[in-house]
Amino acid sequence: MTPTILGGRQPDIENRPPPPKERTTEHKWLVEPGQRNSPDPEPGCKPLYISKIAEEKMRNHAASKVHERLEVMGLMLGQVFIHEGVEYTMVRDVATTDLDASSTRVRFRRDGFEKLFASLDDIGFDHIVAGWYHSHPGHGVFMSPTDVDTQKVMFSSSFHRAVVIDPINKEIGAYRLGRIDVEPVPFAIYWEEHQNPYYGTSVRKRALSD
Amino acid sequence: MSVRVRVRNAETGSTVDMELEEENTVQEIIEGAAGYWEKDAGAYVIRKGKKLLRGQQTVLEASITHSDDLELIPDPEGG
Numbered sequence A: 001m002t003p004t005i006l007g008g009r010q011p012d013i014e015n016r017p018p019p020p021k022e023r024t025t026e027h028k029w030l031v032e033p034g035q036r037n038s039p040d041p042e043p044g045c046k047p048l049y050i051s052k053i054a055e056e057k058m059r060n061h062a063a064s065k066v067h068e069r070l071e072v073m074g075l076m077l078g079q080v081f082i083h084e085g086v087e088y089t090m091v092r093d094v095a096t097t098d099l100d101a102s103s104t105r106v107r108f109r110r111d112g113f114e115k116l117f118a119s120l121d122d123i124g125f126d127h128i129v130a131g132w133y134h135s136h137p138g139h140g141v142f143m144s145p146t147d148v149d150t151q152k153v154m155f156s157s158s159f160h161r162a163v164v165i166d167p168i169n170k171e172i173g174a175y176r177l178g179r180i181d182v183e184p185v186p187f188a189i190y191w192e193e194h195q196n197p198y199y200g201t202s203v204r205k206r207a208l209s210d
Numbered sequence B: 001m002s003v004r005v006r007v008r009n010a011e012t013g014s015t016v017d018m019e020l021e022e023e024n025t026v027q028e029i030i031e032g033a034a035g036y037w038e039k040d041a042g043a044y045v046i047r048k049g050k051k052l053l054r055g056q057q058t059v060l061e062a063s064i065t066h067s068d069d070l071e072l073i074p075d076p077e078g079g
Helices: A052-064 A110-122 A145-154 B026-036
Strands: A004-009 A048-051 A073-083 A086-095 A099-101 A106-108 A128-135 A161-166 A171-177 A182-184 A187-190 B002-009 B015-021 B044-048 B069-074
Touching: A004 B026, A048 A052, A048 A171, A052 A073, A052 A086, A052 A128, A052 A161, A052 A187, A073 A106, A073 A110, A086 A110, A086 A128, A086 A161, A106 A110, A110 B044, A110 B069, A128 A145, A128 B069, A145 A161, A145 A171, A145 A182, B002 B026, B015 B026, B026 B044, B026 B069
Parallel strands: A048 A086, A048 A187, A128 A161, B002 B069
Antiparallel strands: A004 B015, A073 A086, A073 A128, A099 A106, A161 A171, A171 A182, B002 B015, B044 B069
8 A cells, every 4th residue: 555645735935035235246166158247137136145154165075075086966955035026045054975976976875864864954944955066076067967867856946956066177157947958047155244255265164064 | 553744845845744554665655755746756865853764664664653754855966
């Protein structure tokens, strides 16, 4: 006998304005057409905002495996909001674990999931897995056929995002699933009021567990 | 004896309530939840607390009990 579905619930999406312009900036490593100097789409919000802490963790993670030329990967944790009828994604933190990785492939190790779950439980705010990040050490930023499959199978909602980082060429790109295929999306790095602004010119050492 | 559990989709925050029999397997739970959300069951794992549930374990073997909260987690691959 198969399990019986009794019913489901979908969370409401909260209305909330995006981070103010004075607490956001463009990433210094942008290369994708349409991402650099992109005007905000109406009504003044980008499809993706990444906290400076999440960005530093992703960039540090990618940089930590440069010498071995290994890809890294993790989950982006955040929330979805609506502002004046437009949906946007905020990534506030990331989580990862031990990886099976080569220079062209990466997955979570099967025996690493429980470490991943512990990291998810340590996140101090209500979150969803808003997307995933991974690195292409020395290969540039793009979504490979494997990446596109992952996006289509797992991250197919309108608010799901992917971030790809090449720590050798100093490139970064963000993507979402469009009507036909993945497409680059403009994004901004934001910081909280109590934090120093994000400059993005150097990588501050920030452990994944911070 | 049947047990009722709630499965949360980590990617969306959506939940689904399911009624399980003791002999149901974890794989059947994943397939049921993934099917409900029109997802590929092969791309996910499921957890109870910090514990990864193994596909061939039954509800009884996995110590799944009434009112447990389970969570469906994506298992992505990058290339």
